[in-house]
Amino acid sequence: MGLTKPTGIFDRDYEWAELARFAADERPGATLGVVSGRRRQGKTFLLYELARATGGFYFGATEATPAESLRRLGEALGQHTSAPGPLHLPDWSSAVDALLALGRARPTTVVLDEFPYLARASRDLPSILQHALTPGRPERVESRTRLLLCGSALSFMGGLLAGSAPLRGRAGLELPVPPLDYRTAAMFWGLSDPLLAAQVFAIVGGTPAYRREYVQDDAPDGPADFDDWVVRAILNPARPLFREARYLLAEDPDLRDTALYHSVLAAVAEGNGTRGGIASYIGRKATDLQHPLTVLEDAGLLVRDPDPLRSGRSRYRISEPLITFYQAIMRPAWTALEQRRGADVWRRSQRRFGSAVLGPAFEETVRQWTLRFAVPETFGGVVAEASAGVLTDPSTRTSHELDLVAIGEPPVGDGARPLLGIGEAKWGRVLGRPDLGRLERARQLLAAREGFEADAARLLLASGEGFTDELRQVAAGRPDVILVDPERLYFGE
Structure with missing residues (x-):
């Protein structure tokens, strides 16, 4: 029988099941797990409750010198083991061996939370852990410590197990804790x-x-x-x-030039998703943006979505809605907000909120619905990828911006990938027959291109305001037309 999830943890069934399985592993030998995720997602609560439910050991690191961290860890270990006093830990090698010793009698959960604080102060700590977990080393073989390293600095945590990093190949669990859908x-x-x-x-x-x-x-x-x-x-x-959106940037140690990063995020929040558009908005050359864009991606604040219809092209979007809201609504009116004129600012921001915040959020929600909640029958197959795309009409030299491009799983052997659906999503506009006509034209263009099998692509129209009676009548008689309103997004398939 699995470890019962505490009642205070909302959702997180998958994460709890994986952590419980890792903690209950009866096999001999210490094992390592890595838990990561942006701040405020409940990682600490999950791991603290796991340690408490299993009688394990939890240690939350802080920004401190190596000597202070070792002293705090020794005090916590002394209390956990009911020792007469703090354990003396002269260095991290001794500390790691002391953590492995906790699991000599049984599988024992050991959590080092905010691990980046420890590793940044003691650069050799990952290498020390690598050595401690060497297969065949007596201290590892005789231990069943289930060591979990946790951190919110995504770029750092992602690098722990990547490439030639010391801990690559040592971890039996790599668990991201994402925001709730x-x-x-x-x-x-x-x-x-x-x-x-x-x-x-x-x-x-x-x-x-x-x-x-x-x-x-x-x-x-x-x-x-x-x-x-x-x-x-x-x-x-x-x-x-x-002030949370500001703190999200200030708290990540990899985001040093916060003014530049705020400007990049503001550009994206304004709808400038391409590298060239961002560069033009902030007054920099596109070649100068490689580093800040990479840093923001690694920090989990920006997502780069490749355009499936244009090879080598991609668009950036902000992954944290609160940052989009801050950049679009709060940052331009910060002085007025600090003067407690929030009601005035909000009255003036209604149109901007709809276009810069609600509209893009609605589009991404439609894509998530397509991937996660729509049944295969809706699109005539399993959707493997859902993103936005730009389609060029060579006859008119115009571009069609598609809010949804739904691609099926790759075929076995050679052949074009099935294009299961294309769509338009508009939060603040009633959609009608002309909108369907644009999608029909886009499908014709895609069917004539190589690379996709698009003849049977479904046409999706999503709106927060609804649809005309004419469009509803057309959709009622055509299985290739999908209408999605907020009710279906939240409760339908």
Whole structure:
């Protein structure tokens, strides 16, 4: 029987099951696991509860010198083992052996949380762990310590097991803890109205901590309360969420030139997703952006989506909704917000909120629905990739921006990949027959191209405002036309 998940942990069934399996492994020999994820996702809570449920050892590191960290670890080990006093740990080799010794009698969970703090202060710590976990080493063979390293610095944690890193090949678990998806986030916030849930998700995303500590459990009390909630919970200088987007950049040690990174994020929030567009917005050469874009990607704040219809082209998008909201709404009006004029700022920001925040968030939600929640029958196959794309019409020399390009699994052997669907997603506009006509033309163009089998591609139209009666009548008689409203996004297939 598996380890029962504590009632205080919302969702995270998959993550808990993987951690419980790792912790309960009865095989001889110490093992290593790596847990990563952006801040505020509940990693610490998960691991602390795991250690408590298994009678294991949890240590949360802080920014400190190696000597202070070793002293704190020795004190914690002394308390855990009921020793008469702190354990003396002269160096990290001794400390790691002491952690392995905890698992001599039985499988024992050992958590080193905020591991990047320790490793940055003691650069040789990953190599020390590599040596300690060498197969055949007596201290490892005689131990069943289940050592979990956890951290929020994604670039650092991602590099622990990559390439020629010392710990590559040593870990038996590599577990990312992502934000909650949009449907789970709606349940977490207690929102049953799909329009309201979409608006809230466009601002705070799926970060669990933003529901509890950061707004003191203040959720919108229905659609009519949404505007007041934004003013009192997000645009209020007295609430922790007010400065959170700034702290997300300041807390990552790899993000040193914060002014440049804020400018890059502002460019993307303004709709400049290409490298050239970002460079033009911030007044830099495109060649100068390689480093900041890579750093923001590694930090988990930017995502680069390749364009499936144009080889070698890609677009960037911000992965954290709160940062998009901050860059689009809060940063331009920061002085007024600090003067507690949030209600005025919000009244003036309605159109901008719809175009720069809600619109892009709705498009990405439609893509996530396509990947995660739509049944295979909806698109006539299993969707393997869903992204945006740009299609050029050579006859008119115009471009079609497709909010959805749904591609099926690669065929066995040679052959073109099936293009299962293309789509348009608009939050603030009623879609009608002309919108379907544009998709029909795009499908004709794609069917004539090599590389995809597009003749049977479904045509998806998604809207937050609804559809004309004419379009609904057309869709009722055509299985290749898919209409998606917020109700279907949140509750349908």
